[in-house]
Amino acid sequence: MDTRSEVREFLTSRRDRITPDQAGLPALGGAQRRVPGLRREEVSLLAGVSVDYYTRLERGDLSGVSDSVLDALARALQLDEAETAHLFDLARTANASPVVHTARKKTGTLRPSILRLLDAMTEAPAIVRNNYFDYLAANALGRALYAPLFTTPAPNSARFAFLDPAAQEFYPEWERNTQELVAAMRSEAGRNPFDRKLTGLVGELSTRSERFRTLWAAHNVRFHRSGVKRINHPIVGEMELTYEAFELPADQGLQLSTYTAEPRSASEEKLRMLASWAATNAAEAPAAADAPAAADAPAAAAERTEA
Numbered sequence: 538m539d540t541r542s543e544v545r546e547f548l549t550s551r552r553d554r555i556t557p558d559q560a561g562l563p564a565l566g567g568a569q570r571r572v573p574g575l576r577r578e579e580v581s582l583l584a585g586v587s588v589d590y591y592t593r594l595e596r597g598d599l600s601g602v603s604d605s606v607l608d609a610l611a612r613a614l615q616l617d618e619a620e621t622a623h624l625f626d627l628a629r630t631a632n633a634s635p636v637v638h639t640a641r642k643k644t645g646t647l648r649p650s651i652l653r654l655l656d657a658m659t660e661a662p663a664i665v666r667n668n669y670f671d672y673l674a675a676n677a678l679g680r681a682l683y684a685p686l687f688t689t690p691a692p693n694s695a696r697f698a699f700l701d702p703a704a705q706e707f708y709p710e711w712e713r714n715t716q717e718l719v720a721a722m723r724s725e726a727g728r729n730p731f732d733r734k735l736t737g738l739v740g741e742l743s744t745r746s747e748r749f750r751t752l753w754a755a756h757n758v759r760f761h762r763s764g765v766k767r768i769n770h771p772i773v774g775e776m777e778l779t780y781e782a783f784e785l786p787a788d789q790g791l792q793l794s795t796y797t798a799e800p801r802s803a804s805e806e807k808l809r810m811l812a813s814w815a816a817t818n819a820a821e822a823p824a825a826a827d828a829p830a831a832a833d834a835p836a837a838a839a840e841r842t843e844a
Contacts, residue, residue, distance in 0.1 A: 651665060652674060684770075
């Protein structure tokens with residue numbers, strides 16, 4: 538990731554979205570304004586720094602910037618929590634020592650206790666993903682909920698959302714979902730700018746999806762913590778579920794997400810139907826696996842008799 542370009546484009550995009558009125562400033566220049574949002578001198582005034590210094594920052598040079606200046610910029614640009622954290626991540630990267638960066642701990646293997654925890658959760662879908670948006674494991678109801686993703690050996694929510702045509706039917710609010718997904722990926726990239734696998738995923742999606750390229754260029758960021766997701770499931774139809782995402786502190790980069798429905802709602806009833814469907818499929822799977830052996834038994838017996 539080109540840190541200077543990231544800083545420049547992030548600060549410029551945040552400045553462009555705020556009008557003088559929103560910032561509590563008089564609209565200097567009136568109709569002659571040539572920028573959609575604040576001017577650099579207006580941001581410098583709000584942040585309490587010189588125009589020259591802010592110009593240097595916006596050009597991508599965050600070297601030596603203090604936390605107090607970053608806080609002032611966040612207030613001036615009205616950054617939310619995720620955006621403020623992203624700004625600090627960019628500054629941390631810009632001021633990092635030019636040494637070989639240590640690779641992060643691999644997150645492809647789950648501890649047995651996490652798998653037991655998933656299996657113990659029987660009434661709510663639950664999924665564990667890593668920072669590359671791979672779905673590493675799920676309980677039975679989680680696999681049933683995201684059945685279209687688990688048809689592949691390596692389910693990845695980002696690839697599904699942008700590269701699989703079925704995603705637009707599966708997610709009734711596909712446009713909003715993809716916006717939030719890219720914003721979460723942008724936050725992850727800010728925290729880990731030297732992660733080659735994540736950079737590779739961004740490059741792959743940028744090459745193959747115009748929608749992804751457009752959203753990535755917007756430089757929006759967000760935390761993936763909680764919210765409401767609508768899913769049009771191929772078996773039970775449309776459901777509205779509340780999700781909660783929990784970081785797993787002992788497993789860097791892993792996140793556990795759970796899904797619930799409002800009590801006594803249509804979505805809760807459909808979730809129960811989905812659980813019943815999943816249980817039926819699980820019960821039928823061993824029988825199907827045994828069927829060929831049972832079918833071959835008479836022929837095998839005949840062969841033995843003839844022998």
